[in-house]
Amino acid sequence: MVTIRLHNGKTRMKEVFVPIDPMNVRVYVCGPTVYDRAHLGNARPVVVFDTLFRLLRHVYGAGHVTYVRNFTDVDDKINATALARKEAGAAGTLEALIAERTEETIRWYHEDMDALGALRPTHEPRATAYVGQMIAMIAELVARGHAYARDGHVLFRVRSFAEYGRLSGRSVDDMIAGARVEVAPFKEDPMDFVLWKPSDDSLPGWQSPWGRGRPGWHIECSAMSLALLGASFDIHGGGIDLQFPHHENEVAQSCCAHPEAEFARVWMHNEMLQVEGKKMSKSLGNFFTVRDLLGQGVPGEVIRLVFLGTHYGRPMDWTAEKAGQAEATLRKWRAMVAGVQPSAPSGAVVAALADDLNTAGAIAELHALAAAGDAAGLKASAGLMGLLQDDMGGWAEAGVDLAPYAARLAALRAAAMETKDFAPVDAMKAALLAAGVEVRMSKAGVEVLPGPGFDAAKLEGLL
């Protein structure tokens, strides 16, 4: 059996990975808060942990890996977007508007992450479906003296857990000194964090022993991982931005509710996608969405290869140059593997991935396979990384760059918004469809992709 080594954020060492149960290797990754389109940074953990998922499936068997990634669908940012819609005159109750918003966002998330060749996790639990389990866990923490109720809130008593701060390498006193901890009258200690908070009538809420309210964010992952993976499981992942306080708090909650268990054995954190040295984030406003890139004609597979070019533990930038190189590589490889039956993945590619997901090393091995003319090996090995899959190939096999057609269509639409004459847009769209091109037009942009019956010759004269 292949030996996998992973850098464990808990011990800060690269360790041989030994699953608790090789018949059921269990992974939990913190998923998105569903109030808006995913930005490119949000896609990095998806690609990183999808690559891990694929490697584990290869080594232990596809039926022997359980991968859970949640949707956080209870959050004040979601409430705010729904409230804003209501105030703008949207019909329906707040609950209905929230449900509409989260459904829509989950649909977008699936479309965008599917386009990157990410497999759907085994389970994608929604937090709102696990509120009962969260309440039970909070009650357990109260009973064990690790939490206390005050004024409709329930707080975790940080000083009751001696190991608090170990995962992120901080001491409680340092945290308070440099802290952005919220002081509130209902807290015994400023470090204590919220497990449950009250909801007024204008907000979604659930009945609980502490009155009508809603869960804090951290308890969601503790309760959902417990329900779906058990009190001890193998790997917990997420972005490094979540290490503190989110993951630290998850550890505190889960270990105090189940002191007999270990919670996550291995912690893996992906580093950030950056823009000019800063984390791409919604709050900084320095972001673009995955959909923006797809709409500009950048294939999802190109985005995936760019991500895999940098080790997950290092920060990285998105650049047009990297995208151009990845696209050229994939065009070359796709031409080589067209119609070829994959053989088995190369040992060198598997070994690179098994070495703490050395994806850059694995890509170098793919180049070596291509240079050696081993198309069958290239196809199988790239497949292990979610590349050169048949269902993602249309863009490259087309052999033509469709981005200018997307740009032209977008320009015609912009002009039509002014003139109110949509005939030129319709004509262009019809011509593209006749050439077998799939056209998707939305507020976010225009996307054109070669469809099954694509015929490049029919594009003649359209630009």
Ligand SMILES: Nc1ncnc2c1ncn2[C@@H]1O[C@H](COP(=O)(O)OP(=O)(O)OP(=O)(O)O)[C@@H](O)[C@H]1O
């Ligand atoms: N710039 C980034 N690079 C890599 N991963 C990121 C980046 N920003 C967020 N993530 C990860 O994306 C996942 C989803 O996070 P979440 O939905 O909480 O983010 P968000 O609220 O959209 O992000 P933010 O507000 O930080 O822009 C998490 O695993 C998080 O660590």
Ligand SMILES: [Zn+2]
């Ligand atoms: Zn989490």
